[in-house]
Amino acid sequence: MNEIFDDSTLTEVAHLICGDETPLLYRKGYEIAAFFQRAGWDDVPEYDGTPRHRWARELLKERQEDSTDDAARAILRLANRLEYYNQQQEYHATLKRLNEVLVLDGRRIGKEEGQPVLVRCEAGFENEVRQLPRVELKVSVTEVVSDPELAATVQLRLDEARTCYEHGAYTSAVIMLGSLLEGVLAHAAQIRTAGVRMPKPLRNMGLNDFVDFAYENKWIEHDAKLASELVRHYRNLVHPMAEKRTGHSPNRDTLDMCWPVVNATLNDLAATAAAPPAPSSPRVPADRGRARNPNVSTQRPTPASVARRRPGGGTTAGT
DSSP: OOOOOOHHHHHHHHHHHHTOSTTSOOOOHHHHHHHHHHTTOSSOOOOOSSOHHHHHHHHHHHHHHTTOSHHHHHHHHHTOGGGSTTOHHHHHHHHHHHHHHHGGGTEEEEEETTEEEEEEOOOSOHHHHHOOOOOOOOSOGGGTOOOHHHHHHHHHHHHHHHHHHHTTOHHHHHHHHHHHHHHHHHHHHHHSOOSSOOSSOGGGOOHHHHHHHHHHTTSSOHHHHHHHHHHHHHHGGGSHHHHHHHTOOOOHHHHHHHHHHHHHHHHHHHHTTTSOOOOOOOOOOHHHHTTSOTTTGGGSOOHHHHHHHSTTOOOOOOO
8 A cells, every 4th residue: 555644644543543532432442452453453562551542643653664554554444334333423423534634634535345445635624625516417317318228327427427526536537527428418419309400420420519419409508518618628638648738637626617517518408308499590592691680599598598497497316
């Protein structure tokens, strides 16, 4: 693991091991020694009567100075459910406090095959690092995607994007959101009756084509169309050379901007799911076309805007 922790982190971890504050799990001196043994430490000394917190802290610091991974093992044992038989309240309280401590040191507790693991994250206060962007998704994925198998795939990508965000994997998160966005727009193009002809065969269309096609058919609003360009740009960073050319990697601010774009698009697609197709513009001679007001079509309300203004028109789904 090769994890090196700040002294202040080890001090707080020692407090959690001792559990002097409720509702943490209290451990007596000999129980602390047994805890280190369960964490996988070799040659744990017997408790010598030193104040428990000082004894635990000094052991943690000594093991780290000896270039062992014992401090990380102790932290992971603190996050292990096996340490809290029939003590669910103590477990959740310890895990919450532990993450509050670790996040200041650029780590947090994650899960891998049901077991706690240390994962890197952006250092900061817990409520800042864990908080997702302000999400206003008002619909469920199944309201947007009628194919159950595809809907499950889209939901999985949404969940994985959230996991990537929480663990500081911002490039992976934005690529996942771009993939999701293209998938739901391609599905709409495939199953909906369109009033505007598809510009090219479906298999040859990319995210930009699908966004334009959805907008021309009044399936999404103008704000979603414009903002989707941001998601498309960062989704292209799936190619490392593209990231090298831009000289910028996605960060938390990037996700805070991109996530609402996906939500807006999903909301619009759900609001227009049962709407009639947008009428095709009649072909007129070129000389007559010059006299037409080019802004007439944009002045008409779209189904999505009507749905937004309808009282109680949104269906809430948690993401």
